[in-house]
Amino acid sequence: MTDSVRLQPQHLAMLRDESGISEQVIQARGYRSILDRDELRKLGFAPSQERVPGLLLPLHTTDGQNSLNVYRPDKPRVVEERRKGKLPDGTYPQKVIKYELPKGTAVRLDCPPICQPQLADPSIPLFITEGQKKADALVSNGACAIALLGVWNFKGKNVMGGTTFLADFDHIALNDREVFIVFDSDVMTKTAVRQALKRLTEHLQRKKATVVHIYLTAVDGAKVGVDDWFVANPDKTLNDLKALAEGPRPEIKAAPPTIELLDEAPAMMTRPLALIDKHTYLATWVYVKATTREKEIKGEVITLAEPIEDVKQQLVILREDGVIFTEGAGDKSYRPIQETGIIFKLPEIPQQDKLLSSISLKEYAEGKRPDPVDVFHRVTAVVNTFIDFDRSLASQQVMTELIACFILATWFLPVWKVVGNLWPNGDRGSGKTQLLVVVCELAYLGMVVLAGGSFATLRDLADYGATLGFDDAENLADPRKADPDKRTLLLAGNRRGNVVTLKEKDGNNGWKTRQVQTFSFRLFSAIHLPDNVLASRTIIVPLIRTPDRKRANADPLEYELWPYDRRQLMDDLWCLALAYMNEVQPYEGKINQEARLLGRNLEPWRAVLAMARWLDDKGVSGLWHRLEQLAIDYQQERPNLELSDYTALTIRALCRLMATKISAPFGISDVYDVSDIRQMMGKGEFVFLTKYITSQAHKVIEDDELDLDTDKITSRKIGRVLGTMRFVKEREPGTGNRGWKVGLDDLERWTTAYGMSLFKELGLPDPNVTNVTDVTNVTQDEDVLAGVL
Numbered sequence: 001m002t003d004s005v006r007l008q009p010q011h012l013a014m015l016r017d018e019s020g021i022s023e024q025v026i027q028a029r030g031y032r033s034i035l036d037r038d039e040l041r042k043l044g045f046a047p048s049q050e051r052v053p054g055l056l057l058p059l060h061t062t063d064g065q066n067s068l069n070v071y072r073p074d075k076p077r078v079v080e081e082r083r084k085g086k087l088p089d090g091t092y093p094q095k096v097i098k099y100e101l102p103k104g105t106a107v108r109l110d111c112p113p114i115c116q117p118q119l120a121d122p123s124i125p126l127f128i129t130e131g132q133k134k135a136d137a138l139v140s141n142g143a144c145a146i147a148l149l150g151v152w153n154f155k156g157k158n159v160m161g162g163t164t165f166l167a168d169f170d171h172i173a174l175n176d177r178e179v180f181i182v183f184d185s186d187v188m189t190k191t192a193v194r195q196a197l198k199r200l201t202e203h204l205q206r207k208k209a210t211v212v213h214i215y216l217t218a219v220d221g222a223k224v225g226v227d228d229w230f231v232a233n234p235d236k237t238l239n240d241l242k243a244l245a246e247g248p249r250p251e252i253k254a255a256p257p258t259i260e261l262l263d264e265a266p267a268m269m270t271r272p273l274a275l276i277d278k279h280t281y282l283a284t285w286v287y288v289k290a291t292t293r294e295k296e297i298k299g300e301v302i303t304l305a306e307p308i309e310d311v312k313q314q315l316v317i318l319r320e321d322g323v324i325f326t327e328g329a330g331d332k333s334y335r336p337i338q339e340t341g342i343i344f345k346l347p348e349i350p351q352q353d354k355l356l357s358s359i360s361l362k363e364y365a366e367g368k369r370p371d372p373v374d375v376f377h378r379v380t381a382v383v384n385t386f387i388d389f390d391r392s393l394a395s396q397q398v399m400t401e402l403i404a405c406f407i408l409a410t411w412f413l414p415v416w417k418v419v420g421n422l423w424p425n426g427d428r429g430s431g432k433t434q435l436l437v438v439v440c441e442l443a444y445l446g447m448v449v450l451a452g453g454s455f456a457t458l459r460d461l462a463d464y465g466a467t468l469g470f471d472d473a474e475n476l477a478d479p480r481k482a483d484p485d486k487r488t489l490l491l492a493g494n495r496r497g498n499v500v501t502l503k504e505k506d507g508n509n510g511w512k513t514r515q516v517q518t519f520s521f522r523l524f525s526a527i528h529l530p531d532n533v534l535a536s537r538t539i540i541v542p543l544i545r546t547p548d549r550k551r552a553n554a555d556p557l558e559y560e561l562w563p564y565d566r567r568q569l570m571d572d573l574w575c576l577a578l579a580y581m582n583e584v585q586p587y588e589g590k591i592n593q594e595a596r597l598l599g600r601n602l603e604p605w606r607a608v609l610a611m612a613r614w615l616d617d618k619g620v621s622g623l624w625h626r627l628e629q630l631a632i633d634y635q636q637e638r639p640n641l642e643l644s645d646y647t648a649l650t651i652r653a654l655c656r657l658m659a660t661k662i663s664a665p666f667g668i669s670d671v672y673d674v675s676d677i678r679q680m681m682g683k684g685e686f687v688f689l690t691k692y693i694t695s696q697a698h699k700v701i702e703d704d705e706l707d708l709d710t711d712k713i714t715s716r717k718i719g720r721v722l723g724t725m726r727f728v729k730e731r732e733p734g735t736g737n738r739g740w741k742v743g744l745d746d747l748e749r750w751t752t753a754y755g756m757s758l759f760k761e762l763g764l765p766d767p768n769v770t771n772v773t774d775v776t777n778v779t780q781d782e783d784v785l786a787g788v789l
Helices: 009-018 023-029 037-042 132-140 167-171 191-206 226-232 238-243 358-365 372-386 396-411 432-442 455-463 484-491 549-553 566-584 587-594 599-618 623-641 646-663 674-681 690-704 715-724 744-753 758-762 772-776
Strands: 032-034 054-059 068-073 077-080 094-097 126-130 144-148 155-157 163-165 178-181 210-214 273-276 279-297 300-319 324-326 421-425 447-449 468-470 499-505 511-517 522-524 538-542 686-688 728-731 738-742
Touching (some): 009 023, 009 054, 009 226, 054 132, 126 132, 132 144, 132 226, 163 167, 191 210, 226 238, 273 566, 279 358, 279 566, 372 396, 372 432, 372 599, 396 432, 396 538, 396 566, 396 599, 421 432, 432 447, 432 468, 432 522, 432 566, 447 455, 455 468, 455 511, 484 499, 587 599, 599 623, 646 715, 646 738, 646 744, 686 690, 690 715, 744 758
Parallel strands (some): 126 144, 126 178, 178 210, 421 522, 421 538
Antiparallel strands (some): 032 054, 054 068, 279 300, 300 324, 499 511, 686 738, 728 738
C-alpha cells in the first residue's frame, strides 16, 4: 500500500486515477509529496522553484542510479518569454513551467526501476515516451519503457560542452531490438515534435534498432498522452497499443539507374545554332499557353471547374529537314526532344527579337525555304541605307557586299575554323558606331557591348557564339584601363576550340572550373588603329564623315526606315543558316585552294570570301571576284591602316636595296617575271650591311609617312628583326664587313607571305597587271582604293 504520509490524496489520485499507474510502480519509483520548502532547497532547487505543495518524481537513470529529481508544483510558476517579443496588448507571451529541474543539472534518461534489469536484453521490446508518469503507465501495463524529459532530450551536453546523443543509451542493448516511440498526439500537428521524432529514429536506427512509431489520436481537440490512452481505454492492453504502431514512412525511391559505359561522349548542344553529326539544329524559345483541365489529387483525376492557363517560354528545336522537337506532349506533329539523342545545355534565353519567330518556325516545318540571293540583296540594301562608304576601301557597292558577306558569315559560324574581326575606323562622326549597330542588328545574336556591360553578360554571350560589337574600343587596347577578364573574352576567340577557363561558385560547396567558348565574330569601333597582333586578325574599314543627309540622319534602330521588314529578314537569316549549313561547309576549303592570299593575310578574309564564293555559285554574279580582288588590294592599304610592322618595314627596305642591284646592269623592259631576273643575275644573292638596310627603312617611313619614329629605328633593332627572319650573316666581298646575305628567293618568299607585290617593291611593272587604270574604275561615280595601285 502507498504510504499516505509520502503522498497527499491529490497526488495519489493524479498518479493512480489520472495516469493509470499501479501501486507497485508508484512505490518502486518513490513518488512523494513535498510540503516543506527546505526539502527542495536540500535537493538543489532554486528559491524561485520552491513552490509547495507539490509532487517529487525521483529520476532513475539507465545505470540504476538515482542522482536527480524532478518536481511538479501544484501551482506552477509562470515566466515571460521576452525573446518572442511583445503581444499586441503590450504584454509578453507567458509560459507555464509544469516540471522543475534543479538549476544547472544535466539532462538524463529516466528508466523506471522495474525495467532497469531488462535494458540489457534486446529481445524485449522497448517503449520510449516523453515524461516519467507516461513511462510508469506503460510499465504498469507490462511494458519495458524509458522516458525522455522532453522530445528533444535524447541529446545533451558532454563534458567539453558539445551536444551529443546521451551516453545513458549506452546501457541499453539496441541492436536488432524492436523499439516503439510513442509521443503525445500533437506529434502530427507540431513541426518541432515531428522533427524530434525523425531525428531520434535516425539515431536509434544507426544503432541497429528496429524503430516503429505509435500515433495517438487527439480527443475533442485535446492532446492525448499514452497514460491518457490507457485510462480512456481500460479494456485495452499493451498489444492493442502495439497495433497502433506504424513504421517510419520511407521515401519512395526509384530503381537505381543501369550504368553503361559509353564509347564516346554524347552529343551536346551548347549554342542556339549548331552542326552535330551532319545535322544542323536551331534552338528557339517560343511562347506557349498550357491549359490544364484535369488534376490528380490523391490518386484521383479531378476535372477542374475552371481551366488553368499558364503562358511561358518553351525550348523548341528545329532540324534542317523541318522536324520540330519539343518538351512535353504538345502538337502530335512535334516529336519528343529526347529523340534527338542530344544533351541540350542552353541555360540562357536570348532576347526575343533575336530569336526565330514561331510563325517562321511553322513555315519552315511546312517546307518554306529562303532564297540565298534574295536574302543577300536585302542585307546589302539595309547596309546601303545607313552607311556611306565614300573614300573607303572600295566602291559603295563592293563595300556593302563586303559587310553583307560578313553578316551572313556570322550565321554560319559552326562551319568555320577561323574568323576575322571587323574594325570600323575613323574620326568622330564618321559612322563607326552606325556600322557597328547595323551589323549587330543583322548578325547572329548580335549585341553592341558598351564599356559598362557586366562580365557575366559577356561570358554568357561569348559562350553562345554571339556576334559582339564593342563600341569605343580605345580603352580595350590598354590593359591598365580595361577589365582583364572582359579584355580576354573580347580579344580571344578567332579560332575554333578557343576557350577561356573561369572559376565559378558551386553552390555553397566551393568553386568549380568553367570553360567558356570564345569562338565568335567580333567588331570594334575606334578612332585609333588596333595593335599589330589584333590588326593581323582584323579587316579595318576606314570611314569619313558623310555629307549625305539621308544616311547621316538615319538611325538603324528606327525599323520603319529599313527597306525591308526587319523581323522577316531576321527569320530568313535563321532559316538560311539552318537550311544551307551543310552546303556552305566545304567552301572554306575551296577558299584555301583558290584564294591568292596566304596564311595570316587570308585568315581575316576566309569566312567572308567563302560566303562570297558560295553566293556567287548561287547566282550573285561576280561577287567572288570583286571581294577576292578587294582582299588583295587591302594588303597594299595595310601600311596606312595598321600600326607599322617592323618585319614588313624590313622587307620593304631589303627590296629597295635589291632594286639598286637590278636596275643598274639590266633594262626594265627586259624583265617579265622573277625567272627573267634569275636568268640575268643567277641566284641574285647579295650581302647588305645593317646600316644600309636601316637607312632604306628610314626612307620608307618618310616616303610613305608611316606612323613610326625614325630615331627609334636603329641598326640594332633592324639587326634583331633580320635575325628573327633567319637571314644568315656573311662578310661583304671586298670590304670584309659583316652583313646579311639576301637573295631574290628570300624576298619572293617574304613578300608573298606578307601579301606584298615583289615587282612593286622592286620598282618594276607587274607583268600580271595589263591595265592598272581599269582595275580602279569599278563604277563611274565612286572612288576606289586611293593610293593602293
